[in-house]
Amino acid sequence: MKVLSQNTAFGGMQGVFAHDSEACGGEMTFAVYVPPQAIAEPCPVVWYLSGLTCTHANVMEKGEYRRMASELGLIIVCPDTSPRGKDVPDELTNWQMGKGAGFYLDATQMPWSDHYQMHTYITEELPAFIAQHFRVDMSRQGIFGHSMGGHGAMTIALKHPDRFRSCSAFAPIVEPSTADWSIGAFEKYLGEDKAAWRQYDACALVKDGARFPEFLIDQGKTDNFLDGGLRPWLFEEAIKGTDIGLTLRLHERYDHSYYFISTFMDDHLKWHAERLA
Numbered sequence: 004m005k006v007l008s009q010n011t012a013f014g015g016m017q018g019v020f021a022h023d024s025e026a027c028g029g030e031m032t033f034a035v036y037v038p039p040q041a042i043a044e045p046c047p048v049v050w051y052l053s054g055l056t057c058t059h060a061n062v063m064e065k066g067e068y069r070r071m072a073s074e075l076g077l078i079i080v081c082p083d084t085s086p087r088g089k090d091v092p093d094e095l096t097n098w099q100m101g102k103g104a105g106f107y108l109d110a111t112q113m114p115w116s117d118h119y120q121m122h123t124y125i126t127e128e129l130p131a132f133i134a135q136h137f138r139v140d141m142s143r144q145g146i147f148g149h150s151m152g153g154h155g156a157m158t159i160a161l162k163h164p165d166r167f168r169s170c171s172a173f174a175p176i177v178e179p180s181t182a183d184w185s186i187g188a189f190e191k192y193l194g195e196d197k198a199a200w201r202q203y204d205a206c207a208l209v210k211d212g213a214r215f216p217e218f219l220i221d222q223g224k225t226d227n228f229l230d231g232g233l234r235p236w237l238f239e240e241a242i243k244g245t246d247i248g249l250t251l252r253l254h255e256r257y258d259h260s261y262y263f264i265s266t267f268m269d270d271h272l273k274w275h276a277e278r279l280a
């Protein structure tokens with residue numbers, strides 16, 4: 004593991020690290036906040052998955068999670084959103100495809116499938132690496148994210164309900180198979196057979212029988228992407244008649260930015276801490 008930076012914050016440590024990823028076929032960077040409680044005992048871990056165009060750094064610099072994570076004793080892991088490096092295919096003029104837009108899936112189509120294995124990276128390779136190098140209690144894991152990362156968090160929780168005890172999202176893409184800003188990426192990563200898309204779509208997963216106890220979703224009402232990309236009401240509809248709980252909070256005057264995310268960050272961390280206690 005390469006240590007790229009380490010800084011003391013709120014009595015804990017904010018670090019940025021890099022390692023070689025087999026799943027992504029190259030070096031991957033991630034950020035980890037370790038609270039002071041980890042000196043005495045292993046702490047629960049909460050995974051934060053970022054949105055389109057992000058690296059590990061956006062939430063680390065603008066998400067304002069450290070004070071509350073320190074208070075609650077949560078380890079926060081913030082991975083990158085796609086493979087990186089000069090050998091990795093990309094679409095330079097399309098921010099919804101390629102680097103920064105891995106959609107937390109395992110691509111099956113060339114040329115993407117060689118590197119774009121983000122589902123395997125986030126659910127298998129990185130957890131094993133974190134468990135080996137940090138003082139984490141892997142029996143207490145939560146997951147949350149923003150936008151494309153909210154989609155990632157919800158689909159991963161639905162696919163791994165035995166691993167995660169808590170899930171929440173800021174402005175998630177709840178039905179990427181039909182959202183105008185993800186259809187193009189799904190076609191290129193997964194091919195045209197839409198049956199293969201369902202395992203990476205929260206609404207479709209629920210309709211196909213996947214279950215998770217409850218979700219917290221915060222959504223800004225003046226978010227530019229609300230109608231074309233996000234549409235949380237579709238998830239509300241999808242869970243009707245199931246035993247899945249949903250706390251959906253719609254906020255007047257909030258947009259899609261990290262000003263919105265940082266405003267409600269404490270609520271999300273408390274949501275996770277209560278379920279990871």
Ligand SMILES: N[C@@H](CCC(=O)N[C@@H](CSC=O)C(=O)NCC(=O)O)C(=O)O
Pocket residue numbers: 053054055056057061065098149150151152259260261
């Ligand atoms: N470049 C785009 C806007 C991209 C954008 O808003 N990205 C969001 C996530 S969107 C969903 O996954 C984000 O988190 N950006 C990083 C940030 O620091 O705000 C455009 O020009 O419209």
